[in-house]
Amino acid sequence: MRDPGTMCRIAQAAAAGGAAGIRAQGIEDLRRIRAALDLPLIGLWKDGDGEVFITPTLDHALAVAGTGADIVAVDGTLRPRPDGRTFAEIIAAVHDRTGRLVMADVSTYEEGVAAAEAGADVVGTTLAGHTPHSRPGPGPDLELVAALSHDLPVPVIAEGRIHTPEQAAAAVEAGAHAVVVGTAITHPTTITRWFADSVSRSPRGVHPK
Numbered sequence: 657m658r659d660p661g662t663m664c665r666i667a668q669a670a671a672a673g674g675a676a677g678i679r680a681q682g683i684e685d686l687r688r689i690r691a692a693l694d695l696p697l698i699g700l701w702k703d704g705d706g707e708v709f710i711t712p713t714l715d716h717a718l719a720v721a722g723t724g725a726d727i728v729a730v731d732g733t734l735r736p737r738p739d740g741r742t743f744a745e746i747i748a749a750v751h752d753r754t755g756r757l758v759m760a761d762v763s764t765y766e767e768g769v770a771a772a773e774a775g776a777d778v779v780g781t782t783l784a785g786h787t788p789h790s791r792p793g794p795g796p797d798l799e800l801v802a803a804l805s806h807d808l809p810v811p812v813i814a815e816g817r818i819h820t821p822e823q824a825a826a827a828v829e830a831g832a833h834a835v836v837v838g839t840a841i842t843h844p845t846t847i848t849r850w851f852a853d854s855v856s857r858s859p860r861g862v863h864p865k
């Protein structure tokens with residue numbers, strides 16, 4: 657599935673199903689999706705094997721902006737970045753040099769507050785449960801969504817482990833401006849595993865070898 661043409665078709669399928677926007681990863685994927693769709697586009701570039709891997713440096717952020725993405729998603733945690741820049745410096749440079757908006761991908765309330773103070777235009781709960789210091793799953797961290805939506809002066813996007821339409825509606829109910837659904841729309845292998853595991857847990861289930 658990790659192929660720009662495939663991802664572009666998935667984005668088109670999501671748009672046909674009523675998606676209000678697309679969030680996608682990778683420079684070529686973003687270019688293709690930008691050319692194919694007129695919806696708001698959140699772009700990121702996952703790179704490196706360090707702790708900070710979502711658009712980890714300013715150069716990554718500028719490259720994402722160069723694809724035509726409307727919003728550049730960047731790691732918004734307080735961890736050091738590979739290029740030594742602060743989040744505030746990255747946000748200011750993206751604003752000044754490209755005019756694009758910045759979405760801060762955070763994992764905790766404190767990170768969300770700090771990201772908004774640093775100048776982020778949007779804060780997302782993307783990394784909740786994905787850092788050692790944040791609340792683990794299995795479901796979305798709706799308490800975090802509610803607290804950030806209530807307290808921040810910028811829109812909050814609920815993202816991470818939203819696997820059902822009911823969870824998406826609950827996130828909006830908690831105050832989210834929008835909801836990003838990843839795996840449950842884009843990852844057939846995982847979705848199939850949910851079904852296969854559920855069936856094989858049933859007493860009459862078939863147990864694949």
Ligand SMILES: CC(=O)N[C@H](C=O)[C@@H](O)[C@H](O)[C@H](O)COP(=O)(O)O
Pocket residue numbers: 681700710782783786815816817818819836837838839840
């Ligand atoms: C932690 C990380 O790398 N998250 C990524 C961020 O872009 C994506 O792999 C996720 O699919 C996305 O956040 C949506 O989450 P979920 O797939 O749980 O709906």
